[in-house]
Amino acid sequence: MKQKSREALSGYAFMTPAIVILGVFLALPVIYAIVLSFYRVQLLGEVDFRFAGLRNFIRIQDDERVWIALANTIQYVAIVVPIQTILALVLALLLNAKIRGRSWFRVAFFLPTVTSSAVLTLIFMWIYNSNGLLNNFLDAVGLPTYNWLGDPQVALKGIMLMNIWATAPLFMVIYLAALQDIPESLYEAASIDGATTWEKFWCITLPFLKPVTFFVITIGIIGTFQLFDQSYIFSNGSGGPDNATLTIVLLIYQYAFNRLDMGYALALTLILALVIMLATLIQRYFFREESLD
Amino acid sequence: MRKLIPSAITISLLFFTVGCRSDSNSKPVEITLSGWQSNPNEGKLLDQVIREFETKNLNIKVKREVINSQYMDVIRTRLIGEVAPDVFYLEAFEAPALIKSGVLEPLNSYIKPEFKLNDFESSLLNAFKRNNSVYGIPKDFSTLALFYNQTALKSAGIAQPPKTWDELRQTAKKLTIDENKDGKIDQYGMGIVSELPRQTFMIKAFGGKLVDQTDYAAFDSPEGLQGLQLVIEQYRRDRTAAQATDVGANSNSEAFGQGRVAMTLDGNWAIPYLKETFPNLKFQTTEVPKINDRQGTMIYTVAYVMNRQSKQKAAAWKLIEFLTSESGMKAWAKQGVTLPSRRSVLAEMKYDRNPIYSPFVAGAKYGTLWQAGETLPTIVTSFDNQFVSAMLGQQPLPEAMKRAQNTANREIYLSK
Amino acid sequence: MLKTNTVRWWIWLMYGGLIIYAIVTFIPFLWALSASFKPLSEISASGGNFIPQEFTLENYKAIFAQEPLFGRWLFNSAIVAIFVTLFNLLFNSMAGYALARIQFPGNRLFFFLVLAVLVVPAQITLLPKFLILKFLGWLNSYQGLVVPTVVNATFIFMMRQFFVNFPKELEEAAQLDGLNRFETFFQIVLPLAKPALAAQTIFIFMSSWNDFLLPLVVMSNPEMFTLPIGLNAFKGQYITYWNYIMAASMVFTLPALIIYAFFNRYFIQGVTFTGGKS
Numbered sequence: 008m009k010q011k012s013r014e015a016l017s018g019y020a021f022m023t024p025a026i027v028i029l030g031v032f033l034a035l036p037v038i039y040a041i042v043l044s045f046y047r048v049q050l051l052g053e054v055d056f057r058f059a060g061l062r063n064f065i066r067i068q069d070d071e072r073v074w075i076a077l078a079n080t081i082q083y084v085a086i087v088v089p090i091q092t093i094l095a096l097v098l099a100l101l102l103n104a105k106i107r108g109r110s111w112f113r114v115a116f117f118l119p120t121v122t123s124s125a126v127l128t129l130i131f132m133w134i135y136n137s138n139g140l141l142n143n144f145l146d147a148v149g150l151p152t153y154n155w156l157g158d159p160q161v162a163l164k165g166i167m168l169m170n171i172w173a174t175a176p177l178f179m180v181i182y183l184a185a186l187q188d189i190p191e192s193l194y195e196a197a198s199i200d201g202a203t204t205w206e207k208f209w210c211i212t213l214p215f216l217k218p219v220t221f222f223v224i225t226i227g228i229i230g231t232f233q234l235f236d237q238s239y240i241f242s243n244g245s246g247g248p249d250n251a252t253l254t255i256v257l258l259i260y261q262y263a264f265n266r267l268d269m270g271y272a273l274a275l276t277l278i279l280a281l282v283i284m285l286a287t288l289i290q291r292y293f294f295r296e297e298s299l300d
Numbered sequence: 301m302r303k304l305i306p307s308a309i310t311i312s313l314l315f316f317t318v319g320c321r322s323d324s325n326s327k328p329v330e331i332t333l334s335g336w337q338s339n340p341n342e343g344k345l346l347d348q349v350i351r352e353f354e355t356k357n358l359n360i361k362v363k364r365e366v367i368n369s370q371y372m373d374v375i376r377t378r379l380i381g382e383v384a385p386d387v388f389y390l391e392a393f394e395a396p397a398l399i400k401s402g403v404l405e406p407l408n409s410y411i412k413p414e415f416k417l418n419d420f421e422s423s424l425l426n427a428f429k430r431n432n433s434v435y436g437i438p439k440d441f442s443t444l445a446l447f448y449n450q451t452a453l454k455s456a457g458i459a460q461p462p463k464t465w466d467e468l469r470q471t472a473k474k475l476t477i478d479e480n481k482d483g484k485i486d487q488y489g490m491g492i493v494s495e496l497p498r499q500t501f502m503i504k505a506f507g508g509k510l511v512d513q514t515d516y517a518a519f520d521s522p523e524g525l526q527g528l529q530l531v532i533e534q535y536r537r538d539r540t541a542a543q544a545t546d547v548g549a550n551s552n553s554e555a556f557g558q559g560r561v562a563m564t565l566d567g568n569w570a571i572p573y574l575k576e577t578f579p580n581l582k583f584q585t586t587e588v589p590k591i592n593d594r595q596g597t598m599i600y601t602v603a604y605v606m607n608r609q610s611k612q613k614a615a616a617w618k619l620i621e622f623l624t625s626e627s628g629m630k631a632w633a634k635q636g637v638t639l640p641s642r643r644s645v646l647a648e649m650k651y652d653r654n655p656i657y658s659p660f661v662a663g664a665k666y667g668t669l670w671q672a673g674e675t676l677p678t679i680v681t682s683f684d685n686q687f688v689s690a691m692l693g694q695q696p697l698p699e700a701m702k703r704a705q706n707t708a709n710r711e712i713y714l715s716k
Numbered sequence: 717m718l719k720t721n722t723v724r725w726w727i728w729l730m731y732g733g734l735i736i737y738a739i740v741t742f743i744p745f746l747w748a749l750s751a752s753f754k755p756l757s758e759i760s761a762s763g764g765n766f767i768p769q770e771f772t773l774e775n776y777k778a779i780f781a782q783e784p785l786f787g788r789w790l791f792n793s794a795i796v797a798i799f800v801t802l803f804n805l806l807f808n809s810m811a812g813y814a815l816a817r818i819q820f821p822g823n824r825l826f827f828f829l830v831l832a833v834l835v836v837p838a839q840i841t842l843l844p845k846f847l848i849l850k851f852l853g854w855l856n857s858y859q860g861l862v863v864p865t866v867v868n869a870t871f872i873f874m875m876r877q878f879f880v881n882f883p884k885e886l887e888e889a890a891q892l893d894g895l896n897r898f899e900t901f902f903q904i905v906l907p908l909a910k911p912a913l914a915a916q917t918i919f920i921f922m923s924s925w926n927d928f929l930l931p932l933v934v935m936s937n938p939e940m941f942t943l944p945i946g947l948n949a950f951k952g953q954y955i956t957y958w959n960y961i962m963a964a965s966m967v968f969t970l971p972a973l974i975i976y977a978f979f980n981r982y983f984i985q986g987v988t989f990t991g992g993k994s
Contacts, residue, residue: 011819017897018820024803025811026826028867033833036844040836050380050843052401066714072707098737101730113980114973115738118745121922121972122965130744136548137484156545158692172740180918181874184911187982188881218877225831226870233837243495247685249694256837263839264373265677267397268715276840283835332936337949339957340782365936366949369928377843377933381850385936550956554760573955577757 044273051267063274073275076246076253077282079163080232083254084286087167087174088227094175095223096216099182100208117180119173131169156241159251166237166252174230178223185219186212221294225287232283235260255279330361331612331619334375335389336368338569338637349631353622360615379403379607386610387619390436392427392601393497397674399430405606406433410617415625419642421664424601427671436603437624440638442567443663444498444597446589447574450582452487452562461563461584465530465591468563472540475562488542491552491564492535494691496683498565501598501668502527505591515673516712519683520705525698527591532690532697543691557581567600568660569637587659599667601641639664675712682708752776752962759958775963779947788939789946793925794971796861796942800924803866805913811867812875813901817887827876830869838929846933856937865924871916878912879905914982922972943968 044063049055067073098116102109119127134140135155142152153161189212197207238252244261246253259279263272333350337343343366350362365385367374372394378384390398398404411417411434417425420438428436446468448461456475462468472489479486500510508524511517518524535541542561549555553570556563557578565588574581588597604620606613622628626645633640633649639660640646651657672679686704690697747766751759752775754768780786814820815827845864854860882905890900906913931942938946947968950960 014818014897015820018814018818018823021810021814021818021897021901022826024807025830025867025872028807028863029830029833029869031848032845032864033836033841033869034829035848036841037833037836039844040840049401051376051398052379052403069710069714101734104730106727106730106734110980112734112738114977115742117976118741118973121969121976122745122748127744130747134744137546139548154546156548157543176741177919180915184915184982185878185881187911188878190883215881218880219874222874222877225873226834229834232835235837235839242688243684245681245684245688247688248692249689249700250685251689253685256839259837260839261681264376265681266711266715267376271715273840276836279837280832280835284832287831287835334936338955340778340950340960343949363937365938367932368948368951370932374933377846378936380843381846381855383850383855383936550760550958553955558761569955577760579757 040273040276043270044277046270048269049267050269059270063271064278066271067274067278072246072250072253072258073255073278075250076255076258079250079252080234080254083163083167083234084228084231087170087231088224091171091175092178092220092223092227094171095178096182096220098175098179099186100212102179103183103186113183117176120176127169127173131165135165159248162241163252166234166241169237170231170234174227178227181219181223182216185216189215217294221291224290224294228286228290229283232256232279232286255282328359328361329612329615330363331387331610331615332363332365332385333387333619334365334367334385336371337366342635342637345632345635349623349628352631353619353628356622357615357618360618362619379609382609384607384609386607386612386616387604388607389439389602390428390605392424392603392669392671393676395428395436395603395671396430396676398605399428399435400674403608404435405608405610405613406435407437407606407617407620408433410613410621415621416642416644419626419644421641421643423599423664423667423669424641427601427669428603428605436605437620438601438603438641439624439629440633441599441601441641441664442569442638443599443660443667444501444565444567445585445587445659445663446563447556447566447570447583447585448563449556449559450584452559456562461586462589464593465589468589469530469534469538469540472534472563473538476538476540485539485542487559488547488561489540489563490534490542491555491561491566492531492541492543492691493552493565494531494543494684494688496680496687497600497670498598499528499531499687500670501588501596502531502591504668505530505594505596511672511675511679515675517675517679517682517705517708519679520698520701525701528687528701529697530591535691536693556583565597568639568657571656572636585656585659587662595666597663597667599664599669601669602638675708678711678715679708682711748962749966751958752966754959756957756959759962775959776967778960779950779964779967783946785938785941785946789941789943792858792940793942793944796858797921797924799858799862800865801917801920803862804868804871804920805916807867808871808916809875809906809909809913810901811872812877813879813905815872815876816879817882818897830872834869834873842929842933845930849934855934856940858940860934861927861931861942864930865927868920868923871920874916875909875912878909882908910982914979917979918972918976921975925968925972 045059045061047055047057047059047062102113102116136142137152137154137157139155141155145152155161155165193211194207197211202210233256234254235256238246238254238257239260242248242252244257244265246257246261255275256279259272259275262268262275337346343364347364350364354360354362371389375384375388384403390404417434421441424438424441425434428434428438446461452475453459453461453471456477458471458474462471468490475487475489476485477487478484503510503519503524505527506523508521508527509518531541542555544550544552544555547555547558547560549558549560552561552564553566553573555561556566556570557574559581571585574583587595590596604623606616606620610616623632624642626642626648629640629642629645630649633645636657639651639657640649646652646661652661682704686695686700686707689695690700694700695703750766750768753771753773755770755772755774758768758770811830815823815830849855849860849864852860854863886904886908887900890904895903926944927942928944928948931945935941935945943964947961947964950957950964
């Protein structure tokens, strides 16, 4: 009994800094947001609060742009998350093998992550433009070329590619760190039992990486659901043409900052949060870990 | 003796006030000025003007802050937090909503006759008025005019730039060239920016209007569509026009500078950029070609406004007064990015007689001010979203505009 | 691992893939580097060439020499990033460890809350965060930037996922030796978590170094700007000065890259539980 309460006490002690800071600077704003989503708010100048009940939420039903944005975002998540996760894992496995020059490869692969987003945007403009690198390459090998920046159908694919390319190295680093934690003794024991490289990967490496993969996928989902910058830059904030690049966060931004309709924007945020939670829970079902005991 | 007492009081009072004044002299007040800058040189120029102001007003110190991204988001956040700058830039487009919310100080009581308020172009000043109160002093303005590449026109055998929109389309056809006959066009006749801030005057060309009296969107009328249809036709049917992304440029001005488009409607701000960045480019400007036998263009203006919460209002006004006075404005307008908003300064600096700037000056008389009610942000988003789609041929223009107007008006209705 | 001749082709394939991918990641960086030595006219006019036709140092001179506050901004950025990184390493690891290893009432609830705060977009919490900082009187101060970011929910989550995998035997042994939780954590667990801590260091440093939104609203005094805010002045209202932006982002990228290259060594296989078996 005493053991148990001491354990609980040390648990809270470990959590204290996190609870205080997250409480003040994240939970408080989030509570504020939840409360305001039930109001009509005018914060600028004469502050004006009017209780609106569920009106902000009912309004979502009539707002066709919400559903378009949701569909676009989900499509984006469904394509980007699996590809970037697998790419990151493959890169990490390759660079964890005992190969010559792996330190150099690691630095080179990480470059997209440290390059500022303004630079990335310009570089991609240069690669994607109609006379750009990509089209020249496609032309040379006899494939059709596209207006990668002007045509919304391909533009979204272009944004996906850029996102995968820039995010995969981040997750690669996390996988590399996780791979260090696998005790060598496990592999040695397997070798003695005559396991092949493939079997070792399938039966030792992958199960061991499960918790980290859960992290990588969850963060990937959250990050892609919050896609904003690229579609903002691409459509100049409108989400066009014909809502093709409209994402949920872009829509929230439009309501919160352009129309100053805080209450409605926050109601949308809550809906987004619920969707992400749902996606995370579904995912967690597949990654169920052994209980803590 | 009886006379002595009051005079003693007077004298001591005088001492007291003098004492007060010298006290305030020793402690200068500090005011903050926030704005953006189009380039680093512009910032240096403004700093010079401010130093001049400080030497004339030793008890005022000015702190200048540059906010080049998400300017209005930052200003609004600071206004809500009541820590906003004393004086800041405000675009005409954002003015109605901000004035209505009551965060700006009305300036009427500060303005003295010597300031010569009527020297300002009235269309610019009106952008910052509400119920006869002035909330901002326009610091400068820009308009659109037709830029044309002289070399391209010459080699196509065109002597004169187009004067009407029909001529423009004919000229654009001659200027659209596929040099090496590979099926890819190397030079388009015209560069297009499809956004509402650049297209509003097209809506008005045949008598359409952007919003109605209640600030609902009203551009989806036969008259409004007629003007916009000209843009779509040139882009889709003639195929003599291109957007920046079509030709792999970062901006319309860059596409023109690179010679990918031979003509374009652009603002006076592009003049220093083109001269600096493309020294070999030979270009000239002329007024926007007449549509429906009428002149039209866009006008953009920015004002200095005062924060109602400012604790240094007298000093803040002194700064605004100095920056928008004839001499302050002259120093500022030297850069050639924007045009001075005072008629006297505009004339004195001979912008109206400079061939490259005069089309922009002329535009100020007949242009459409980029401003509408507080609902404009909703309308812009909706219009831009659907107009691009019509440009791409995803849907016919009438359908696109109908959708744009319906979406905007439903959102406006729901937010009321 | 791959010693036999029969799999030699596999090695070549692997190298081929790695080199191609390295080129794909390297080209944009190289291009940005070369652009930072070009005048704007050259970037705008053609842009495609790697070797500047008109090599110039003007862009670097412009951002270093002409901007009197550049040194101050660099200092601000460094101070903030260093403190934020140190606190995060400590606090996130502690919280992650507690969530993964210690049984206390509310353990699962806290884990859920950590996930919950992650899903709210930063744009939305910005205004309330700003009002709280104003209430605390921390606008235009270092603590205004440091304190709200000394804990990061993402990396609490990450550290938890790492600690879940740790072999329990070591901790049990430590407890038998009479070490309490704190001693176990600092003496046994943290030293073994070097790879995870190295990854965290890189990410936290980078995100603090690149942070834009919070400093943009919190810092209104130019002397308190961090580099991203200060250098933003080169992004013109009408025209973007790519030459300055490229030079600035090179100056900007270098510290993050050095940090990465330095901590990279912790990812080299061999630092395992069994004690330096390689």
